[in-house]
Amino acid sequence: MKALVKGAVAVGTALPVALFGLLLAGASVDASGSTTGITMVNGLNLALMPAEGRKWAPWYVKSAAQCPGKLTPALLAAQGYQESGFNPTIEGPPTQYGTAKGIAQFIDSTWATYAQDADGDGTKLGAKDAEDAIMAQGRYMCRLYDAGQKSGYNDDPVRLALAGYNAGWGWVTHYQGVPPISFAREPGQEEGQTYHYVKVITANAKAWATALGSASLSGLGTGSGPDAVRRAATQLGIPYSWGGGTPSGPSRGFCDGRNGYWRGSCSAATTAGYDCSSLVQYAWWPSLKLPRVAADQYGATASRPVVKSDLQPGDLLFWSKGGTRAIYHVAIYAGDGRVLHAPRTGKPVQIQPIDAAMPAADYVGATRPGA
Incomplete structure (x- = not known):
């Protein structure tokens, strides 16, 4: 599969870089018996996530907490799925701008800006250290969200942030919103890559954020x-x-x-x-x-x-x-x-x-x- 067009190295530049993206249309439903039927993690429904992503759920919770009231664990998890299929070791094809690596598909220059040893293990895996990459993903998305919120563009800051992560903030500025369906569309595709990216992630995030049902904890009262x-x-x-x-x-x-x-x-x-x-x-x-x-x-x-x-x-x-x-x-x-x-x-x-x-x-x- 060809690589998708991916976002800019930092907010404010339109430099395109390559993203090895997976065009995945939906989440599989495969409840984990290990949770004894209880599948919620801070608003993230593990039963609706692909099985390979559940182990990272606590880190998506921690990553979203870096940007309270703006990002959710379900959004970052859905983005991670779209980026890499939750594969921490995956690499995209080499390009003139670098190679996208790891669960959040960072190129080296962007990684250098947002990387921290978030899990404290001292490892030197770079963007292939999944815990560190998930936390860096949240920091980068938070900055993009803030840029979208301040832009005045007539769209949701979450959608703008996703478009910036994928295509580069410069393209968001160019179109004053999420690039249109025709942007980065290859022959035979109905939807351009960034348009599809935003659509699929927001749909999965909504599905995976199914609230804790009233049947699970009903009638608790107040106090x-x-x-x-x-x-x-x-x-x-x-x-x-x-x-x-x-x-x-x-x-x-x-x-x-x-x-x-x-x-x-x-x-x-x-x-x-x-x-x-x-x-x-x-x-x-x-x-x-x-x-x-x-x-x-x-x-x-x-x-x-x-x-x-x-x-x-x-x-x-x-x-x-x-x-x-x-x-x-x-x-x-x-x-x-x-x-x-x-x-x-x-x-x-x-x-x-x-x-x-x-x-x-x-x-x-x-x-x-x-x-």
């Missing part, structure tokens, strides 16, 4: 407890990472000789995510600053015990192998006999029935945080 559940629900699908997670969001964890390992390696050290107590801390933090570990969270809330029959959304449930001094897990009550929690290494943040979350014999009780 600090329901708010904590809703905040935790924005992290559904984020990986478990022992020692990872802060009140600000997912982060890499560590291994302690027993915990944090997956299939023989220390996955926590390279995985941005949460463990059970950091997720609870994240959920409640805006209104109540709970301690970091599960046993301390029990101690901080034990004065307000709750029996199972009286559980309310936001209540904390605890499990232990040896009484309250040996609590090893905490979860948030999500209503209808279910908990929202980060189960263990290898499993994402998810919703499960209480009795399926942890061994029933280990359940020690529930508490109601005060806020």
Whole structure:
């Protein structure tokens, strides 16, 4: 397949560079059993994404967070799919302007402007470091969005940013909007490359941003407890990472000789995510600053015990192998006999029935945080 015309190196120039693009018309529907039917990651529906893209979902969430209120995880994920099919090692054909590389298809000159070691692994893979490239993609798109917002052109800044990423901001300026359907159209094609690029990405982004359905978390009500559940629900699908997670969001964890390992390696050290107590801390933090570990969270809330029959959304449930001094897990009550929690290494943040979350014999009780 021939390379697409790709955007300028930086906002304000019309220099064309090559993009190895995939003309993909839609997303496959292939729900992941690993999420136990819960497939939302901060407004990004994993069930509607191609399977190869789901592992990068937390990074699209982090990347979009660099440009709050402007970019969404679904938009950046759909763009990544269009650019590379979520392939971190792909390269386009060499051109006079450079070779587009990696999951976000950066040429070297653009990469040099937006690259950072976002995952802190110190690797030297350049644009083929997927985590770093996804974060750079968000920074570049944010700058293009701002340019579109300031331009006064009669179009959505998201569409303008996408067109700038693909064709170069100079062409957006030339046409005072997204280039027309005839722009960069090759023989036999109905749509020009940039027009198609913008159309497909915006369509996939809309499809992949299916909101968390009312059937999943309905009737929560109002108050600090329901708010904590809703905040935790924005992290559904984020990986478990022992020692990872802060009140600000997912982060890499560590291994302690027993915990944090997956299939023989220390996955926590390279995985941005949460463990059970950091997720609870994240959920409640805006209104109540709970301690970091599960046993301390029990101690901080034990004065307000709750029996199972009286559980309310936001209540904390605890499990232990040896009484309250040996609590090893905490979860948030999500209503209808279910908990929202980060189960263990290898499993994402998810919703499960209480009795399926942890061994029933280990359940020690529930508490109601005060806020």
